[in-house]
Amino acid sequence: MSWLLGILALAVLALVAGLILGFAAIRFRVESDPIVEQIDNLLPQTQCGQCGYPGCRPYAEAIANGDEINKCPPGGQATIDKLADLLGREAKPLDAAHGEEDVKKVAVIREDECIGCTKCIQACPVDAILGAARQMHTVIADECTGCDLCVEPCPVDCIDMVAVAVKPERWKWNLDQIPIQDITASSEHSNSEDKQVQTQ
Amino acid sequence: MSFFIASSPHNHQKRTTSRLMQLVLLAMVPGVLAQFYFFGWGIVWQLLIAGFTAVCAESLCLIARERSPLRGLQDYSALVTAALLAVSIPPLAPWWVIVIGTIFAIVVVKHLFGGIGHNIFNPAMAAYVLLLISFPVQMTSWLPPVTLSGESIGWWDSLRLILVQYTSAGYSVDQVRAVATGQLFDAVVMATPLDQIKTDLAQGLTLSESLSKPIFGAFAGHGWLWVNVAYLFGGLMLLQQRIIQWHIPAALLGALAVAAIIGSLAAPDALPGLNIHLFSGGTMLAAFFIATDPVSAATSNRGKLIYAALVGVLIYVIRSFGGYPDAIAFAVLLANLCVPVIDQYTRPTAYGQAGGQR
Amino acid sequence: MIEITATSPLHHFPGGIHPPEQKALANQTPIQRLPLAPMLYIPLRQHSGPAGELCVQVGDHVLKGQALTQPGVDNGLPVHASTSGTIVAIQDHPLNHPSGFSGPTAYLQPDGAEQWIERQPIDDLSRLSHREILMHLQLMGIAGLGGAGFPTARKVAGAQGIDLLIINGVECEPYIVADDRLMREHAAEIVRGSQLLQTITAAKQVVIAVEDNKPEAIAAFETVLAADANVTNTMILRVVPTRYPSGGEKQLIQVLTGLQVPADQLPADIGILVQNVGTAFAVARAIDHGEPLIERVVTITGQALSKPGTAWIPLGTPIDHILSVSGFQPANKQRVIIGGPMMGYTIASLQVPVIKTTNCILAPSAKELAPPEHEMACIRCGACEQVCPASLLPQQLQWLAKAKDYDGLKQHHLADCIECGACAYVCPSEIPLVQYYRQAKAEIREQLIEQQKSEIARQRFEARQARLEREKEERLEKHRKAAEARKAAQAARADSGEEDPVKAALARVKAKKAAQQAAEPASESTDAPADDKKAQVAAAVARAKARKAEREAALAQADDQQKADDDKKAQVAAAVARAKARKAERDAAAQQEKQEDGESS
Known part of the structure; x- marks a missing residue:
């Protein structure tokens, strides 16, 4: 008899606890972005396809469905760490099969060589190339994600990926990277290597 | 010849960690001298053994952690830990007591937690607790003050007692203690004044009966009063040199004093008063040298006040109602545990975060 | 409404330090x-x-005070010729920046x-x-x-009808005496x-x-x-106690008014504008003299200087010129600091x-400003917290910065740090806190920038996908x-009984095909105009390929030239490469010829 009572008591307890938990789940529900949105927010949005998916969102969906998190070279280790943190998975090193982490780049069209074929315009995932058929094309540098996708289709090979120059106001205080000059050498006014900037 | 690139500020106060620690060691000198005067050569040997062990343990840890031992030793923090532990244990405790304690403090409490600055517990106090619960006999075998027993043990016999537990004449520590205490108390186990009160109260004596025993002077424990005064003096030196801020000693002593006054008003015959609490145990050492360890204490001024008051109250509670006569180590460790919470809730309001008004 | 009288109490900002002032070194002599x-x-x-737009050219002769740039589309702040002379170059030059x-610089x-x-x-x-x-x-x-160096016009434009204008002559940083000398000698103009x-x-x-x-x-x-009675009604002088960094804008506001500028606002939002004495002087020169x-x-x-002091320096003067006339005796590992020792x-x-x-x-000697020593571990001593004028937790920030916990840093209000350096100044472990x-x-x-960029990229990507779909x-x-x-x-046609146009069209096509087969050789010429463009493109493609090959060849050549022992190999390789390039060219030419043949035939 007593064991029956025990089971009954436990069952009632479980029921009550379940009800409380269920109520709490509805009452105190925290609205959060769906997991795909959260993953997509962490990806760099270069839309480069180096992960093997046609853009960042498809890769986010793939990750949500269990794909590896280390296939994004533009995001690099920082993105992998964040994804690992979000998903509670192990942070792996970047999968070299998909490329390596590189400095930020931007596409530049050598405009006098452009034949106006519009192939790069079709390739650009973020519509950052301006131009029309048989007209010269140019890259809107601010919108370019550096994804590299326009380089391949160009029939005349006139697109360069140029490393983005760091401006003083976006310098990251890497004091150790400042080249140390010799005092004796610096007294000469030599600027021969400096590039001529455009005058108006 | 080349230019030197450096980050601002280019100016520095040049009061380095090593300097701070050296000054702390210096400020301990009066207290150590007082202990030497009242308890003999033991303290000197203990300090030497502890110091040597600490330097070795620190070096080995640093080498194991692939850091430069020379640079690591320069901060003197290991020596401070060793000194604090050495002055806390009975002067004639066997050598392995202090060695085990020091190694535990340096290796486990300090380096296993990440080295200097990362330990959550005060190393000396954690080691003290380890020793106290592991070797209760050795850790409570204090001799009566030399000035009281008249039995002074020479430097050679002290060293022999510590190393091989026998004097050159063949007496053991217990025998020496028996001789020293026998002249006074009919072979009653001799302890610290606080221990004495605890034992007496447990045996049904009243407080005043206990305080009339010779181990107590007119004001506080014989000898211990002067040890405490000496540490108070050293502590005031630290304050004057701005090595420590006033917050921790003031809050600790204040809280202990308030608790003692309330206690002795409530039960004058069962709870010892202010004078005993402040000047008979390790109170001054705790207030100025132990609780002020910056690594394991709270950081903000408000946090320090709360932290130190907690230590003070815990000391009183454990001394009065707990099983141990003195309670510095337990109180400090318990308060160490509370530091993250205290820090979390005593964060100062940053500039401009208070809605534009003060 | 903020009102300050000559006797209203001064307030305190938390923290602060008293580093050695060292001002007597340079403030004893007049401005030279x-x-x-x-x-x-x-x-x-x-x-x-933003920078202004350039409005001179290399070779131009400019007069003293002539604008070299104009505000332009970005409303940048112009720079002017500091003296009369010739613009000999406009090119990149080391910037006065840490x-x-x-950056682009005019050589005058x-x-x-x-x-x-x-x-x-x-007037x-x-x-x-x-x-x-x-x-x-x-x-x-x-x-x-x-x-x-925030443009004054903009700062002033955002502070209309304010309660209080503070002219900042505090100059709390050690060593610096430029404002001190200016105030002594040009108080009236300030x-x-x-x-x-x-x-x-x-x-x-x-x-x-x-x-x-x-x-003084x-x-x-x-x-x-x-001397000026009508000034004293609205303008008063307040002497504030010496304590670094009381010259910081926010700290000075707190000292004078007891108010704090809310974290995400400007002083103007609480009715205050702070301007430096030097700026006030420059405003007077600009309006009264048009300078x-x-x-x-x-x-x-x-x-490290034998002749320290203060001087009127034309903007653009290189530091080495100033140092050399001031008796600069550099030591090894010499530091030359722009600004004071703290910031x-x-x-x-x-x-x-x-x-x-x-x-x-x-230019300090190693003795007066000792070079930084090895960084030791933080012992949580809290000295930094005692001196932080913004009531931050510098040691906590340091842990978080080392752990790259940027969310934690934001929670601990890193953005409110004014980088005054007081924490690093007192740190016994010599941790370069400010650098962290x-x-x-x-x-x-x-x-943040990357996040914004990626957000824009996402929107553009999605917009493009939507467009393609549409x-x-x-x-x-x-x-x-x-x-x-x-x-x-x-x-409709079936109803009206007309001939099916599809069938008719098919018939036409068939007929055409037959005709074409009959006149095969002539067919190309009929398509010639359309092929013309195609040919050009093909030629361009071929040219590009040729160029690529050439480049590769040149590269190979350059590479090989470095290896002297492989000289022969290099020559062979170069020859092969050249041959390849030539072949590519020939191919291209042949193709073109073929096209042209087609056209002419």
Whole structure:
């Protein structure tokens, strides 16, 4: 008899606890972005396809469905760490099969060589190339994600990926990277290597 | 010849960690001298053994952690830990007591937690607790003050007692203690004044009966009063040199004093008063040298006040109602545990975060 | 409403330090004039905010005070020729910036004539509209001379009808005495500039704040203020106790008013504007004399100099010129600091010019400012927290910065850190705290920029996907409609009994095909005009390929040239490469010929 009572008591307890938990789940529900949105927010949005998916969102969906998190070279280790943190998975090193982490780049069209074929315009995932058929094309540098996708289709090979120059106001205080000059050498006014900037 | 690139500020106060620690060691000198005067050569040997062990343990840890031992030793923090532990244990405790304690403090409490600055517990106090619960006999075998027993043990016999537990004449520590205490108390186990009160109260004596025993002077424990005064003096030196801020000693002593006054008003015959609490145990050492360890204490001024008051109250509670006569180590460790919470809730309001008004 | 009287109590900001002042080194002598440098390097951007647009060319002769840039589309702050001379180059030159980067700079070779451009002083402010006055300040290139060099016109424009204008003569940083000397020698003009600023902003009250370690400057102001009775009604002098960093904008506001500027607001939002005494002086010169900002007082100090002092330095003067006339005796590992010892930065090249924000050049000996020692572990001593003027937890920030916990840093209000360096100054472990904060701030800023960029990229990507989808659907829709229309037409024709156009068309095609097969050789010529374009493109493609091959060949050649022992191999390889390139060219030419053949036939 007593064991029956025990089971009954436990069952009632479980029921009550379940009800409380269920109520709490509805009452105190925290609205959060769906997991795909959260993953997509962490990806760099270069839309480069180096992960093997046609853009960042498809890769986010793939990750949500269990794909590896280390296939994004533009995001690099920082993105992998964040994804690992979000998903509670192990942070792996970047999968070299998909490329390596590189400095930020931007596409530049050598405009006098452009034949106006519009192939790069079709390739650009973020519509950052301006131009029309048989007209010269140019890259809107601010919108370019550096994804590299326009380089391949160009029939005349006139697109360069140029490393983005760091401006003083976006310098990251890497004091150790400042080249140390010799005092004796610096007294000469030599600027021969400096590039001529455009005058108006 | 080349230019030197450096980050601002280019100016520095040049009061380095090593300097701070050296000054702390210096400020301990009066207290150590007082202990030497009242308890003999033991303290000197203990300090030497502890110091040597600490330097070795620190070096080995640093080498194991692939850091430069020379640079690591320069901060003197290991020596401070060793000194604090050495002055806390009975002067004639066997050598392995202090060695085990020091190694535990340096290796486990300090380096296993990440080295200097990362330990959550005060190393000396954690080691003290380890020793106290592991070797209760050795850790409570204090001799009566030399000035009281008249039995002074020479430097050679002290060293022999510590190393091989026998004097050159063949007496053991217990025998020496028996001789020293026998002249006074009919072979009653001799302890610290606080221990004495605890034992007496447990045996049904009243407080005043206990305080009339010779181990107590007119004001506080014989000898211990002067040890405490000496540490108070050293502590005031630290304050004057701005090595420590006033917050921790003031809050600790204040809280202990308030608790003692309330206690002795409530039960004058069962709870010892202010004078005993402040000047008979390790109170001054705790207030100025132990609780002020910056690594394991709270950081903000408000946090320090709360932290130190907690230590003070815990000391009183454990001394009065707990099983141990003195309670510095337990109180400090318990308060160490509370530091993250205290820090979390005593964060100062940053500039401009208070809605534009003060 | 904030109101300050000569007796209203001063307040305290938390923390603060008293580093050795070292001001006597340079403040004993009057402001001098140094010989003109043989070449001035005038960076086109010398202040926070966008640069102006260049309006001179290489070879132009410019007059003293002539604008080299104009506001342009970004409303940048112009820079001016500091003396008359010739623009010999406009090119990248080391910038006066901690990064040591180079940036566009005008090289001005002085002719020594010091010939001024025609100056246009404003006699009567009331004749001009508020907008015109601000434009004048903008065109005169006035920027804040105390701190980051924010364009004064903009700062003033955002602070209209304020309660309190604070003229900051505190100059709390050790060594720097530029403002001190300026106040001693030109108190009247500073007061004049303050009045002008008061008029422009319609500020109800002006307070000139000076630290109590500058008795001469205080006396100078007292004399000027006492002499002018109608000034004293709205303008008072307050002496504040010496404590670093009381000259910080936010700290000075707190000392004078007891108010704190809310974290995400500007002083103007609580009715206060702070301007440096040097700025007030420059405003007075710009309005009363029509002089643009082309020179400033610079403190030249430090024990590595035998002749420290202060001087009027034309903007663009290279540091090495100033140091060499001041008796610079560099030691090994010499530091040359722009600014003071607390917040200044070291420079890697002495070619760096003096710009609008350069208030001090400090060349210390290793003895007076000991070089930083090895960083030790934080012992949580809390000394940094005691001195932080922003009531932050510097040690906590340090842990978080080292752990790259940027969210934690934001929660601990890293953004409110003014980088005054007080924490690092007192740190017994010599942790370069400020450096950690700067790097973390830069990283947070960079992440924010990247986040914004990626958000835009996402939107553009999605917009493009939507567009492609839409176009696809439109195309399908069009096809569907066309098919429907065809069907309808067919049905209509079937009804009317006309000949089926599809069948007719098919018949026509068949007929055409037969005709074509008959006249095969001639077929190409009929398509010639269309092929013309194709041929050109193909030719371009071929040319590009050829060029690529050529480049590769050249590369291979260059590579191989380096290896002297492989000389022969290199030649062979080069020859092969050349042959390949030639072949590619030939191929291309052949193709073209073929095309042309087709055309001609």
